[in-house]
Amino acid sequence: MRAAANEQTGTEATDGTPDADVLERAREALGTVVDPELDEPITDLGFVRSADVTDGELVVHLRLPTSFCAPNFAYLMASDAKDALLPLGMPVTVRLDDHHDSEIINRGLAADAGYRGTFGDEADQDLDELRLTFRRKAHTAAMERVLTRYLRAHPDLPEEGLHDVTLGDLPDDDATRALLRHRRTLGLPTGDDRPALVGADGEPSPRDEVPWRLRVARSLRVSMDGNAHFCRGLLRTRYPDSAADQSPRAFQEKVS
Structure with missing residues (x-):
């Protein structure tokens, strides 16, 4: 996961700053999220691309090995990541990058639409x-x-x-x-x-x-x-x- 930066100042968060504390807690929270198919923390797999604090909001970008990983798995991972970060007590946005269903998944996560609300009739399993x-x-x-x-x-x-x-x-x-x-x-x-x-x-x-x-x-x-x-x-x-x-x-x- 690349070094987090404060988009407002254009500088990296440093130890001892409020942003650095948030990002450290975010890393710990994301370390509890496991890839559902591989049973490994997404942090160990390298699936967390970045975490930044922007205007008081925590923004996390996730990535996957291919653009065609199963949408249900991709949603589950991203949804679990967002749930793990919510206890930090600040606005959270989780975005999945470079997936063929990124737009659908990111829109559903932002709206808290749930799995079936995100994929509609395409959600073949609860x-x-x-x-x-x-x-x-x-x-x-x-x-x-x-x-x-x-x-x-x-x-x-x-x-x-x-x-x-x-x-x-x-x-x-x-x-x-x-x-x-x-x-x-x-x-x-x-x-x-x-x-x-x-x-x-x-x-x-x-x-x-x-x-x-x-x-x-x-x-x-x-x-x-x-x-x-x-x-x-x-x-x-x-x-x-x-x-x-x-x-x-x-x-x-x-x-x-």
Whole structure:
């Protein structure tokens, strides 16, 4: 994300100024917004192009790897970014740049029209349903990361043995905390006695289905990791300056 500037003075905001404080809090807020398909902060992906304070208004520009990324995903990301910034207590404008539906999305965001109000008859799925689909996928991928690591740490444990592994058995690390965060988001139990390997409904799989469930989850996680790597590369090709704004994917090196 490029250095923020005060458009009124034409100078960059410096540490200690009111604008600099706002921009720092804006960066922190945007860091809580995740790409719904990749389950990574949009700040780590380099999707935040700029953030500026102009005449008392916070203006944020977002960018994507291609101009034809799915409109529902693009809207969801931009809408979540705006929602994350509203608690800052000042006027907020979020704009998506260089997308084939930028005009439609930006107009809808400005009018607080909502997803269906923005796309009308073209909105083929309710936004809450779409969000739930992405959250379930993210939970499945996070679960597979943790359990694959657990198997590596316990080489004598067969895959079927994961049926008996509980959340309390998992190490207290970033991967486990990410899994618990996803469970809380979905309203699934997070007690230490709860099984680690569960379906979308929070119920454990039969013991004989565990290897198959793990393979399905691994396929999803590998796809998400691959897409994240691909999107980073596409963004750097489209916007060469975005490389400086990208951070490595969490867990990419630790669990493959």
